[in-house]
Amino acid sequence: MIRKFKSSDLATILGIEKEAFPKSPYNRFIFLYYAHIYPDSFLVSLYKDPETGLKKIGGYIIFYPQGHIVSIAVDPAYRRRGIGTELVEEVLKRTKGTARVEVRESNEVAKKFYTQLGFTLQTVIPEYYGDEDALVMVRNRYE
Template sequence: MIRPFSLSDLNAILKIERESFPKSPYDRITFIDLYDFCPETFLVYTETSADQKEQVWGYIIFIPEGRIISIAVLPSQRRKGIGKELLRKAMDTPDLERLQVEVRRSNMGAQTFYSHMGFQMIGVVPNYYGNEDALIMQWVPIV
């Protein structure tokens, strides 16, 4: 199930973040600031276990003006369609003209994921990640 983020999800989000982006994870304050900035578009993917505990497996943060700030799925839950569902939810935002995302040049998995979702590379930002370039990928809805 995809639902809006709540502050009670923060510890689970931090775990996903640390495991997904070990080189440069966002911290607690950053996530709280992002929630304050875009509460309607900070979404989490959850599943309820047999013992009725809700587990947060992934999240997406985007701004309706067309930028994905972050998307991540717990590594143990990847390749199950969770990232695709989260991204589709963002892509289904009414009046969305485009979505852009920065991806590390070395992150072939992310590049492949976004390409399969209809994104195209439109530019490069040299040294965006310190000593590594970012590829700018963009999706535009068909109208």
């Protein structure tokens, strides 16, 4: 199940973020900023733990309304269960299939993930991350 971010999700999201991006995690102010300016484009996925039956936040996605993905992360404990795919597909549903994302050149998992979702390499932005180039991956006609 996917729903909009609520401020009570913040602690869990910050935990997921630290594990997903240990070198440069977003802080609480960045998350609250996006929740404020794009409340409809900051989504969380609720995952029902098969062992406990409890619903937990499995991951989040932030995107600009036209389909530019700002960030996505899934709790390491719940990866490879389709949560990331579900979140990106929700974006694609809202943008009629069009999206764009920057990916660290070394992030092999993300490159495979987006390729599997139909994204292709559009261009490379040198030193986008300071220490590394970004691959711009797009789906459909994103300019």
